[in-house]
Amino acid sequence: MSEDKSCCRVCSRGLYSCHWRKSAKKEKRKYGCCWFSFVTLVSLLSLCWMYICLVAFNDREDINWKVFTKLKHWVNWFMVLIVIYAVITTYCVLLLLFALLQVALGERLDLHWLHKVSLFIGVTIIALGIMGISIKWRQEWPVVPLSLQITAPYLQFGAVGALTLLSSFVFRSFHRAKKGLQILIAVVFVTVSAAIFLCPLYLHRTCPCLIESELPDKPKLFGHRGAPMLAPENTMMSFNRSIACGVSAFETDVQLSKDRIPFLMHDHNTDFLLRTTNVKEVFPDTLFNSSTDLTWEELQTLNAGEWFVKTNPFHSVSQLSEEEKATVRNQKIPSLHQLLNLAQQHNISVIFDIYSPNQKDDTKDIVNTIRQSGIDPSLILWLPPAERQDVKWKAPGFTHFYNNITEMVNDGGNHLNVKYSLLGTEKIRELRRKNVSVNLWVVNERWLFSLLWCAGASSVTTNSCQLLRDMDQPDFSMRLKVYQMVWILVDIASLLMMIGLYIFQRNHLNKRSRAAQKQYFTLERERTVSLLTNHVA
Known part of the structure; x- marks a missing residue:
């Protein structure tokens, strides 16, 4: 079986562009890069939106109640939305993976029109969800930064892994680009890498479940x-x-x-x-x-x-x-x-x-x-x-x-009962230091309870x-020194892998360049010999 007809290439080409046979046409290559960028952006948007939906799952009854007051019929509407957005996110991420596979195999990025339509429909549905929260459920937005106080350290590990995997594609583009574009790619990549590698310097001050001393008592x-x-x-x-x-x-x-x-x-x-x-x-x-x-x-x-x-x-x-x-x-x-x-x-x-x-x-x-x-x-x-x-x-x-x-x-009181999203973790700690009892409502998910436990909440309504x-x-809790050690080891391992990938791709490109030059000189020599032979004859 030829390389162009290998199972991996045929499947990747067919699922991404619906072209099961390799086309000899080259007129749409520049549009393929634009659509690849669009697929990447939609995938990132859908992942971020899915994260927001999962975070908001703690307050799903608010959505169900609002719909009930309009329709007078009780259904778990929030779960319906979760399923819809999960399907959209899965589709977008799989499409991005096929696009990356196309790049790795050197195939063209000709996105099929059906995928283009589906992506625009997905973006529209996500945009409607964002508008819905912004207009009807605005109080839910503060929950997102609150959730990052417990998930950010682990999202950073994931970001380092993703950066390491994607660096191969970045380096390939860097080696093939012209000098001016190479500088731009290098600046952007180094800036993003530095932000991802060094963000734990900020996280350890804002994430209460990176525990420095003793864990507070479990909330009632x-x-x-x-x-x-x-x-x-x-x-x-x-x-x-x-x-x-x-x-x-x-x-x-x-x-x-x-x-x-x-x-x-x-x-x-x-x-x-x-x-x-x-x-x-x-x-x-x-x-x-x-x-x-x-x-x-x-x-x-x-x-x-x-x-x-x-x-x-x-x-x-x-x-x-x-x-x-x-x-x-x-x-x-x-x-x-x-x-x-x-x-x-x-x-x-x-x-x-x-x-x-x-x-x-x-x-x-x-x-x-x-x-x-x-x-x-x-x-x-x-x-x-x-x-x-x-x-x-x-x-x-x-x-x-x-x-x-x-x-x-x-009123000289010392007992507080408020919605959990109205108090930051630092404020909870400050109130507890003043011997104020803090009850937070309504807390249903383990991640949220863990965060409030680490922050020192007295009790939660659930x-x-x-x-x-x-x-x-608490879930996601870790000793600060252990986290710092893991963070440094993960960053060093990622950096070494990226350096290795960069050197490998540069040597591979140089080797291909030398092979191309050698082939060129061989052809020129054969051409010269052929001309001399014809001249003597």
Whole structure:
């Protein structure tokens, strides 16, 4: 089999350009380089976007909730987007690999029109995703630099590896370029290489999981509406399942019924019962917009668990036994009094939000319910900012949590409860040095929990208590001295390999040049001899 018909060449040529036979045409070679650059840029863009999507996976319920409020139908829309972008990223990266293989084999870079169309469609879909986050979910952008505080050291290792592999193509272009272009290639390559090799000098100051001394204590777990991955949120089954996770506090949401009974429900305002109950089946002709539209007796006629089995929001229903599924299907909306009794039995704290347009009267009824339950006041972590001073006077034993630093400082408090993306790791460390308790919500992924653990967070509110409970140490953590040693060794190994590749390619090019010169002189000598022979004849 000839070299042009080898299996590797035919497959690479066919998959990239759909030309299974080598063409003798040469008129499109310059456009091939342009399309190669486009493939490279789209691949890098898709990889970066896929990274952002995976980082945002911690907050996937925000996206699902926003779509639910529009369509009134609960589906894991974020997972659908993840699958779409994963397909686009895989396609772009494979196309780039085939392009690099074409270069390595000396084949032409004639990208097929079908690939060109597909790349433009992929870029459009990614651009729509970026616009969607920028317009509708802007608060998610700070999560990206936050994630780099734990992934950057390992991304640097990957970047060094990629740089080493790509250096062969850079050196080949350098040797074939004219002198002016050689200077440009050299400057760009050296600058990029220096930035990649030396960035750990900055990283070790900004990555808390590169540990210099002792690791902080593991953050405590607050069960977000119980254990919503294991049972329907804000049900007694969910809170019971969270006890097995070792949570130190129940996090929930409190509303009041028409007859002034505090009950647990997160959704509020329009269609507040639609997502987590069968209200449409029980009251098919009635639209409820407020918790005070129903009495406690009417609320108890609703099923608060069947939706969990039907929609399977966390893909965890398959892990339940038939008996557990039956228990799920029989869940009712619990009252605050029921939760307080459970918390008192297990010595677990309770922290909650109040969703109500009438904060003053609702706060009064909720405080009375808490006092009547007989629970230890220190187990109540009071979060609602409205009527806080009145609550302090009526129930002095409550522990007060604040949702912003300014209010906490002005009120002389030392317990903070905020979204994890609103505090940098340095700020967390500063607050902990001032003996401020810091709880961060909602933390579901191991990488994020690891980062906040390294930063010294006191506790986190989580949907996945069963996942975080089993962590004995942070993921991606490493002793600073060990990291510095690995970093130096990786950089030296990469540098030596690139020097070797440069020398090899230069010698190979010189050898080919000498062979070409020798062939040229041989042909000239044969031509001269032929001319002399003809002249003598």
